[in-house]
C-alpha cells in the first residue's frame with residue numbers, strides 16, 4: 001500500500017468518527033458558515049506571482065518541518081509579504097494540522113484560505129466552510145471522476161472555490177470540468193514522493209485555453225517561478241521552503257524580494 005492509499009484509508013475512518021461528534025446542522029450553524037468566499041482565481045490574477053504559502057508542520061516525505069511556528073502569526077506574515085492565498089493543512093495524523101489551525105489562519109487574514117485536506121466525503125466540505133475556508137482541494141489521485149465532480153458541484157453550491165490537483169496528463173484530461181476554479185499540477189508524485197517542477201511544464205500543452213493554473217510542491221528557487229510564470233502558470237503553492245526556516249514570514253519576504 002502506498003502512502004496516499006494509507007492516508008485515504010485512515011481519512012475515511014476519521015471522517016466516520018467526526019460524523020458521530022458533530023452534526024451537519026451544527027456545522028451549518030457555526031458563525032463562519034455564512035461568510036461569502038472571495039474568488040481564488042481573482043486573487044491569483046491580482047498578485048504578480050500568485051503565491052499560495054502553506055502552513056505545514058510536518059509531512060510524510062520530510063518528517064518534522066517546523067514544530068514551533070504558530071498558524072496566526074505565520075499566516076499574517078505571509079499576507080503582509082504579499083501572498084495571494086494561504087494553504088492550511090488540517091490533517092493531524094500525517095501532517096500535524098488541525099481545524100483549529102484553519103480557524104487561526106482565517107482569523108489572521110483577508111486573502112483566500114485553502115483547507116489543505118484529503119477530501120473523501122461531502123461532510124469535510126461542510127467542515128471547510130464552517131471553519132472559515134474559501135477553497136477546498138480535490139486530489140484526482142485520491143478520488144474517482146464521479147466523486148470529484150460531485151464534490152466540486154457541492155462545494156460550488158456552498159459558495160466555495162475548488163482547486164483540482166492533478167499529477168499527470170490522464171488525470172488532467174479526465175477530471176477537469178467547468179466546476180474547477182483552479183487546476184494545480186502537483187510536482188510531487190504522491191505515490192513515490194518523486195518531485196520535479198518540470199512536471200508542471202510537461203502538462204502545460206494539455207490545459208484547455210483559459211484555465212487558471214498553478215504549480216505545486218518542491219518549489220524553492222525564484223528562477224523556477226520565473227520560468228513557470230513565463231510559461232503561463234498563474235500561481236505557485238509553496239510550503240516547506242518557508243516552513244523549514246525559523247521565521248517563515250521573513251523567508252517569504254526574502255523570496256518575494258528575489259522575484260522583483
Ligand SMILES: O=C(O)c1ccccc1NCC(=O)[C@H](O)[C@H](O)COP(=O)(O)O
Pocket residue numbers: 003004054056059060061062186190216217218219237238239240241
Ligand atoms: O508533502 C508531502 O510529503 C505529501 C505526502 C503525501 C501527500 C501529500 C503531501 N503534501 C501535500 C502537499 O501538497 C504539499 O504540502 C504542498 O504542495 C507544498 O509542497 P512543498 O512546497 O514541497 O512543501
